[in-house]
Amino acid sequence: MAVDFIYPEFEVxxxxxxxxxCRACERQCANEVHFFSTEREKMMSDESKxxxxxxxxxxxxxxxxxxVKSDCTLRExxxxxxxxxxxxxxxxxxxxxxxxxxxxxxxxxxxxxKILINASQVTNPPIDPLREPMExxxxxxxxxxxxxxxxxxNIICDLPPQVELSMPIMFSAMSYGSISYNAHCSLARAATxxxxxxxxxxxxxxxxxxxxxxxxIVQVASGRFGVHEVYLEAxxxxxxKMGQGAKPGIGGHLPGTKIVDDVSRTRMIPEGSDAxxxxxxxxxxxxxxxxxxxYSLKExxxxxxxxxxxxxxxxxxxxxxxxxxxxxxxxxAIDGFRGGTGAAPTRIRDNVGIPIELALASVDRRLRDxxxxxxxxxxxxxxxxxxxxxxxxxxxGADACYIATAALLALGCHLCRTCxxxxxxxxxxxxxxxxxxxxxxxxxxxxxxxxMTAWRHEIMEIMGAMGxxxxxxxxGNRLMLRGVGLNEKELEILGIAHAGE
Amino acid sequence: MLSFSAExxxxxxxxxxxxxxxxxxxxxxxxxxxxxxxxxxxxxxxVSGIPGNAxxxxxxxxxxxxxxxxxxxxxxxxxDGRIVVHGNIGDAAGYAMRGxxxxxxxxxxxxxxxxxxxYQDKYxxxxxxxxxxxxxxxxxxxxxxxxxxxxxxxxxIVGFFPCTGMHGGKMFLRSECENVIFxxxxxxxxANEEDFQEIRNYLTEYxxxxxxxxxxxxxxxxxxxxxDSKNPYxxxxxxx
Numbered sequence: 232m233a234v235d236f237i238y239p240e241f242e243v244x245x246x247x248x249x250x251x252x253c254r255a256c257e258r259q260c261a262n263e264v265h266f267f268s269t270e271r272e273k274m275m276s277d278e279s280k281x282x283x284x285x286x287x288x289x290x291x292x293x294x295x296x297x298x299v300k301s302d303c304t305l306r307e308x309x310x311x312x313x314x315x316x317x318x319x320x321x322x323x324x325x326x327x328x329x330x331x332x333x334x335x336x337x338x339x340x341x342x343x344x345k346i347l348i349n350a351s352q353v354t355n356p357p358i359d360p361l362r363e364p365m366e367x368x369x370x371x372x373x374x375x376x377x378x379x380x381x382x383x384x385n386i387i388c389d390l391p392p393q394v395e396l397s398m399p400i401m402f403s404a405m406s407y408g409s410i411s412y413n414a415h416c417s418l419a420r421a422a423t424x425x426x427x428x429x430x431x432x433x434x435x436x437x438x439x440x441x442x443x444x445x446x447x448i449v450q451v452a453s454g455r456f457g458v459h460e461v462y463l464e465a466x467x468x469x470x471x472k473m474g475q476g477a478k479p480g481i482g483g484h485l486p487g488t489k490i491v492d493d494v495s496r497t498r499m500i501p502e503g504s505d506a507x508x509x510x511x512x513x514x515x516x517x518x519x520x521x522x523x524x525x526y527s528l529k530e531x532x533x534x535x536x537x538x539x540x541x542x543x544x545x546x547x548x549x550x551x552x553x554x555x556x557x558x559x560x561x562x563x564a565i566d567g568f569r570g571g572t573g574a575a576p577t578r579i580r581d582n583v584g585i586p587i588e589l590a591l592a593s594v595d596r597r598l599r600d601x602x603x604x605x606x607x608x609x610x611x612x613x614x615x616x617x618x619x620x621x622x623x624x625x626x627x628g629a630d631a632c633y634i635a636t637a638a639l640l641a642l643g644c645h646l647c648r649t650c651x652x653x654x655x656x657x658x659x660x661x662x663x664x665x666x667x668x669x670x671x672x673x674x675x676x677x678x679x680x681x682x683m684t685a686w687r688h689e690i691m692e693i694m695g696a697m698g699x700x701x702x703x704x705x706x707g708n709r710l711m712l713r714g715v716g717l718n719e720k721e722l723e724i725l726g727i728a729h730a731g732e
Numbered sequence: 733m734l735s736f737s738a739e740x741x742x743x744x745x746x747x748x749x750x751x752x753x754x755x756x757x758x759x760x761x762x763x764x765x766x767x768x769x770x771x772x773x774x775x776x777x778x779v780s781g782i783p784g785n786a787x788x789x790x791x792x793x794x795x796x797x798x799x800x801x802x803x804x805x806x807x808x809x810x811x812d813g814r815i816v817v818h819g820n821i822g823d824a825a826g827y828a829m830r831g832x833x834x835x836x837x838x839x840x841x842x843x844x845x846x847x848x849x850x851y852q853d854k855y856x857x858x859x860x861x862x863x864x865x866x867x868x869x870x871x872x873x874x875x876x877x878x879x880x881x882x883x884x885x886x887x888x889i890v891g892f893f894p895c896t897g898m899h900g901g902k903m904f905l906r907s908e909c910e911n912v913i914f915x916x917x918x919x920x921x922x923a924n925e926e927d928f929q930e931i932r933n934y935l936t937e938y939x940x941x942x943x944x945x946x947x948x949x950x951x952x953x954x955x956x957x958x959x960d961s962k963n964p965y966x967x968x969x970x971x972x
């Protein structure tokens with residue numbers, strides 16, 4: 232119907248002088264935008280299929296292509312914006328729930344960008360990380376309250392299990408199924424080389440990746456896909472996924488069309504069957520029930536693995552975290568509302584949850600006030616984009632950060648936000664063999680190692696500038712932070728002073 | 733055979749003792765200790781008294797016999813093995829179990845068999861001799877759940893909202909189910925001979941375990957419930 236027609240969001244601009252009709256763009260585009268017209272003897276395009284992933288632009292040998300945002304728009308209206316109107320059209324035509332990918336793209340406040348970091352001048356010298364030792368290693372897990380000694384006076388060293396990281400960053404959960412074999416392979420190899428960890432997500436652990444177990448966190452989510460005794464034993468820690476920042480309070484559906492071959496084997500479900508993760512864990516209705524799942528996992532793994540409980544940052548997060556800390560969990564992971572996803576209902580992604588910066592600050596304070604901060608480590612994610620975000624998170628009280636979108640960008644993701652189609656031209660969010668092979672794990676893992684090495688160096692430089700030589704000394708050190716353009720309430724929640732104070 | 737009393741033992745002590753031997757084990761005087769035999773394989777374990785929640789969670793091949801009742805979350809995410817309970821079981825039994833069998837002589841609480849799966853040669857089976865509570869087989873994705881209602885046939889065989897979100901597997905209810913309301917996305921019909929073939933071996937084993945007569949059980953009317961689609965939410969979304 233004419234009313235359903237939506238003018239394509241992007242235009243494909245082809246420089247006819249440069250185009251040599253080599254058809255590389257046609258071969259590269261899984262969305263089938265480009266085609267060769269024998270009638271006109273030239274390359275043509277159907278831009279209605281274009282998602283602006285930039286694959287053709289990047290691989291055009293003569294640089295003949297560019298993708299631009301279309302200027303054909305509806306009449307301007309600050310209240311009824313183009314996007315809002317288009318969404319109404321889509322729903323009126325289909326009756327469907329709007330489904331989006333990747334993190335919340337709305338112009339919501341990014342508190343990282345309103346926080347500034349201190350540096351030493353005159354009275355306390357900065358440290359040069361190039362010639363002085365600088366410690367970025369962290370251990371995640373329950374820390375003992377006091378030193379205990381036996382009758383001979385020797386220290387009793389029966390520490391609860393810990394996850395050792397060479398730097399305070401972990402690759403956060405992305406399941407095999409939502410991302411490709413080669414993407415998982417790149418993450419696993421990079422984590423191993425870097426001495427950090429990656430996370431299986433709720434899709435199970437592929438048989439080829441058990442060898443990276445020491446650098447793997449295995450996840451247990453409400454669908455319990457691929458969870459069995461050997462899997463639980465395989466990782467460095469076990470993560471119970473209660474929620475995800477991009478879609479707090481709802482579960483996940485990996486459509487049957489993506490449950491092919493290997494993915495079915497790894498999830499341990501039949502091919503073609505929907506993989507439905509219910510919104511709740513049906514055995515967890517209380518903190519006491521959570522404690523039961525935590526301890527059942529500890530019992531099954533003989534208390535050798537730290538247990539992480541991952542929740543989305545929501546309004547009452549401080550009280551929730553306090554409950555988790557008392558459930559026996561060793562590590563709490565909190566995912567902010569800007570966190571990414573392979574697919575989430577648009578309305579949930581864009582409107583549910585709270586920013587990670589505020590959640591982190593209030594959780595850290597609450598756990599300190601209650602005297603239980605050392606019972607758990609805190610890991611935060613939900614749009615940590617750079618080394619400076621990491622430093623700010625640690626100064627606000629985090630032990631480590633989870634990153635995923637940044638890691639995907641390193642692998643070649645161009646943030647076109649159409650993961651749900653399964654036609655990722657960069658070989659990341661797809662299971663199509665011809666697309667998966669575009670991501671070379673040798674190159675992928677190398678780029679991840681490069682990114683993390685660069686961030687680690689930046690973290691050391693920023694810490695050195697502050698006159699701090701270890702992550703331990705930075706953690707919760709809010710005196711190192713100042714806010715700009717924040718109101719009294721925001722400063723109070725973040726527990727930081729305004730710049731100039 | 734290792735026999736010991738669970739009195740004054742914590743759950744971690746019990747499991748340590750169970751793990752310490754390759755022999756079969758017998759635990760007496762159990763009183764609410766949780767997580768018994770979590771993740772275990774390769775032995776028979778007999779429990780008298782009442783084991784606590786999450787008995788046989790992640791069970792990986794061990795056989796557990798409980799002479800009395802069991803509490804919540806029996807066989808959570810079980811992969812293989814067998815759990816026999818001579819009394820009743822609490823809520824959320826067999827959550828996400830992928831393989832193995834749970835045989836209960838008495839009743840089951842709420843949310844039994846939620847998100848049961850099946851995979852290759854793994855085919856989970858849950859047989860409940862009595863009645864089942866509400867939300868039976870919610871999100872069932874594979875395997876088979878059988879409810880027999882042997883003891884109080886005048887009572888409703890299952891509570892409210894059975895099979896919600898079911899997208900795989902099969903459910904057998906020994907009743908005509910005229911008073912049971914099923915969701916739209918499943919089909920409930922009388923069982924035929926082919927259906928019985930699928931569960932005959934399990935029912936035979938069940939009857940041998942509890943000293944019941946197979947023919948008596950098969951004489952009752954059975955309703956079979958199967959999902960209409962293994963992709964129940966396919967048309968719910970529109971890409972944005």
